[in-house]
Each structure stands twice: as structure tokens, then as C-alpha cells.
Amino acid sequence: MLTLPFFDDDHRRLAERLRSFCTDTIDPGFDDDEVDPLAAGREAIRVCAAEGLLAHLAPGSRRGLREICLIREALAARSGLVDAVFAVQGLGSYPIRLAGSAALQERYLPSVASGETIAAFAVTEREAGSDLRGIRTTARAAGDAYVLDGSKTLISNAGIADHYTVLARTGPPDAATPRLSAFVVDADNPGLRVAGQIPLLAPHPIGDLEFNGCRVPADHRLGAEGDGLKIALTTLDRFRPSVGAAACGLAARALEEALTHVTRRSQFSEPLASFQATKLALADMQTELDAARLLVFRAAWLADTVDRRTTREASTAKLFATEAAQRIVDRAVQLHGGRGVVRGVVVERLYREVRALRLYEGTSEIQRLIIADQMLKAKD
Numbered sequence: 237m238l239t240l241p242f243f244d245d246d247h248r249r250l251a252e253r254l255r256s257f258c259t260d261t262i263d264p265g266f267d268d269d270e271v272d273p274l275a276a277g278r279e280a281i282r283v284c285a286a287e288g289l290l291a292h293l294a295p296g297s298r299r300g301l302r303e304i305c306l307i308r309e310a311l312a313a314r315s316g317l318v319d320a321v322f323a324v325q326g327l328g329s330y331p332i333r334l335a336g337s338a339a340l341q342e343r344y345l346p347s348v349a350s351g352e353t354i355a356a357f358a359v360t361e362r363e364a365g366s367d368l369r370g371i372r373t374t375a376r377a378a379g380d381a382y383v384l385d386g387s388k389t390l391i392s393n394a395g396i397a398d399h400y401t402v403l404a405r406t407g408p409p410d411a412a413t414p415r416l417s418a419f420v421v422d423a424d425n426p427g428l429r430v431a432g433q434i435p436l437l438a439p440h441p442i443g444d445l446e447f448n449g450c451r452v453p454a455d456h457r458l459g460a461e462g463d464g465l466k467i468a469l470t471t472l473d474r475f476r477p478s479v480g481a482a483a484c485g486l487a488a489r490a491l492e493e494a495l496t497h498v499t500r501r502s503q504f505s506e507p508l509a510s511f512q513a514t515k516l517a518l519a520d521m522q523t524e525l526d527a528a529r530l531l532v533f534r535a536a537w538l539a540d541t542v543d544r545r546t547t548r549e550a551s552t553a554k555l556f557a558t559e560a561a562q563r564i565v566d567r568a569v570q571l572h573g574g575r576g577v578v579r580g581v582v583v584e585r586l587y588r589e590v591r592a593l594r595l596y597e598g599t600s601e602i603q604r605l606i607i608a609d610q611m612l613k614a615k616d
């Protein structure tokens with residue numbers, strides 16, 4: 237894969253370095269059932285910072301999306317939690333890079349790149365998941381500040397983040413098409429409360445937020461009033477291929493585990509690998525993984541090299557790679573037989589970790605709608 241023209245020598249060196257870093261340093265204990273996701277999340281940031289990985293999310297860094305995808309693929313193969321925390325550090329800080337004033341960039345981004353601070357992206361609400369028009373959190377202008385009231389749910393890094401990029405209504409609270417704006421809110425703001433952690437299928441620091449008369453300086457707004465939706469969607473365009481990359485990491489690990497298992501395990505006096513049904517399964521898994529990687533790195537290469545939004549390619553990569561990864565991991569569990577669902581077996585962990593990827597940053601159904609809308613728009 238790395239010999240393809242999507243990559244240059246820097247990418248190849250990074251991939252090589254990631255291989256040894258992930259094997260030597262990313263402890264499988266990150267994803268133990270008993271793990272405290274908050275403590276593990278902080279440790280994940282420390283480990284990624286020490287290896288210089290967070291610098292790939294840095295302001296003005298010439299390194300682009302292909303690096304982020306290579307990193308996510310490698311991290312996810314070892315730990316879903318470490319991968320997710322790394323990704324949210326990018327998702328939460330990219331809007332500042334995209335639309336923050338020079339002063340905001342200077343204040344927030346260097347410490348995100350060094351791991352001294354942790355970022356988060358707070359968009360989803362109980363009544364606003366796929367449909368952001370349902371956002372009810374308001375930001376009322378009050379002199380040299382905005383006052384935020386409302387709540388958010390399913391916010392990754394809630395409880396460990398030092399600051400949140402928050403989407404809120406700046407127009408009339410009951411408008412059918414809301415005017416959304418984006419703000420950087422410090423975690424120690426007295427009007428912001430982490431209202432609890434949410435336990436998931438696989439360990440992940442995630443929780444609810446509440447804003448109660450939360451006063452945010454007006455210069456913490458990103459872009460102009462009403463730019464919030466565009467900022468959020470541009471950020472998602474950028475990060476969706478990387479969700480596909482994480483899916484490839486989980487799938488590649490599942491395939492590796494399956495290959496080892498089918499050569500070691502015998503039934504009917506023969507290794508599982510000798511059965512034609514096993515070979516067909518392995519071939520399908522490899523083919524889907526190859527196709528997923530090609531879509532992911534096509535999207536990343538385009539995002540790095542062309543001067544236009546790459547919405548369709550980003551959604552295509554996320555949709556195909558996450559759906560394919562789910563099928564690949566499921567087949568790996570099947571090839572393991574009963575052992576495949578035993579707690580602590582690698583494919584059992586991958587099975588729990590892969591599920592969320594088809595949901596966050598837009599579900600598979602929403603990716604399909606985006607792809608079709610882009611196709612129809614291009615035809616006009």
C-alpha cells in the first residue's frame with residue numbers, strides 16, 4: 237500500500253516508526269473492561285504527545301490528513317481508546333485552526349500539539365444528532381460576552397478536556413433553520429458542568445455537558461455569527477476519512493488474528509486454513525480491506541493536494557471503510573469459533589470497538605445522504 241503514489245518518503249518513514257511505537261508502547265491494558273476511561277484517556281494523550289504524534293494536528297503543520305490517517309490506522313489496531321482520544325484532540329482543535337482569531341490560535345493550539353491541554357468537540361444534543369437543526373443550546377449576546385444555556389450529550393473527552401468547541405444558536409431560539417455559531421469554552425468556566433460519564437460498549441471517555449448562564453468572551457467565537465454549521469461540516473469533511481482509517485486499523489488487526497488462528501487451529505484432522513470456506517472468507521476480508529484503504533487514502537490525498545472541499549470522497553471513505561470493517565471483524569470472530577467471543581481475546585475487543593465507527597461523525601445513513609446530495613448537486 238505504502239508504495240502507491242498517495243505517499244512520499246516522509247509518509248513511509250512515519251508508518252515505519254508507528255509500527256514499532258504501537259507495538260512497544262500501546263499497552264493492550266488501555267482497553268481492559270475495568271479501565272477508568274478518564275484516566276486511560278489522559279494517559280493516551282501523554283503517550284501520543286511523548287511520541288510527537290499530536291504535533292501532526294498542529295497549526296500550520298505542513299503534515300496533512302494522510303499522516304493523521306496513518307496514525308489512526310496504526311493506533312486503532314492496538315487500542316480503540318487511544319485512537320479515539322487522539323482523533324478528538326484533532327476534531328476539537330481543528331475549528332480553532334480553521335476559524336479562530338490569531339490570538340485564539342496562539343492561546344490554544346500550541347498546547348494541544350504538545351499534549352499539555354486536551355480538546356473536545358461538542359455538537360450533539362438529546363434532540364439533535366443527525367439533524368443539527370435541532371440544536372437547542374443558545375448563545376445570547378450580552379455586552380462583550382455570550383451567555384450559553386443548554387446541554388450536550390455523547391461528547392468524547394468530556395471530563396478530561398481543557399476546552400470544548402461548542403455549537404449553539406445565536407439566532408431566535410425557535411427559528412426552524414437555526415443560526416448556529418461556534419465558541420471555544422474553557423472547561424473551568426463556572427457555567428459549564430460535566431454532567432456525567434456515559435458507559436459504552438468499549439471503553440471511551442465520553443459524557444454529558446450542561447451550560448448554565450455560561451459566560452464566554454465574545455472573542456472566543458470562531459468566525460462570524462452564523463458560521464457555526466459551516467465550521468462544523470468542514471471539520472467533519474476533514475476528519476471523516478480518518479474514521480475510515482481507524483476502521484482499516486481494526487479490520488487489519490482482525491484479519492491478522494484470523495490468519496494466525498486458522499493456521500493453528502485444526503478440526504476434522506486439518507487446519508481450518510485448508511477448508512475452502514475459510515479461504516473464501518479470508519479472500520473477501522482482504523479484498524474489502526484493500527478497497528477500504530484505497531478509498532481512505534484517495535480521500536486523504538485529495539484533501540492534502542486539491543484546493544476544494546472533498547465532501548463526497550470523505551463520506552464515501554467513511555461509509556465503505558466502517559461498514560467493511562464491521563463485516564471483516566465479524567468474520568474474524570466467526571473464524572475463531574467460540575473463542576471469538578471470550579472476553580480478553582483480541583477479536584472480541586475489536587468486535588466491541590468497531591461498532592461505534594458507523595455511528596459517530598455522522599451515521600452510515602447520513603453518509604449515504606451526503607454522497608447522493610453531492611452527486612445530484614454535481615449534475616445540476
Ligand SMILES: Cc1cc2nc3c(=O)[nH]c(=O)nc-3n(C[C@H](O)[C@H](O)[C@H](O)COP(=O)(O)OP(=O)(O)OC[C@H]3O[C@@H](n4cnc5c(N)ncnc54)[C@H](O)[C@@H]3O)c2cc1C
Pocket residue numbers: 324357358359360364365366367389390391392393436440442592595596597598599600601602
Ligand atoms: C463513540 C461515540 C463518540 C461520539 N463523540 C461525539 C463527540 O465528540 N461530539 C459530538 O458532538 N457528538 C459525538 N457523538 C454523537 C454522534 O455524532 C451521534 O450519535 C450521531 O451523529 C448520531 O446521532 P444520534 O445518536 O442522535 O442518532 P439519530 O440522529 O437519532 O439517528 C438514529 C438512527 O436514525 C437514522 N437517521 C436519522 N436521520 C435519518 C435520515 N434523514 N434518513 C435516514 N436515516 C436517518 C440514523 O442513521 C440512525 O440509524 C459520538 C457518538 C458515539 C457513539
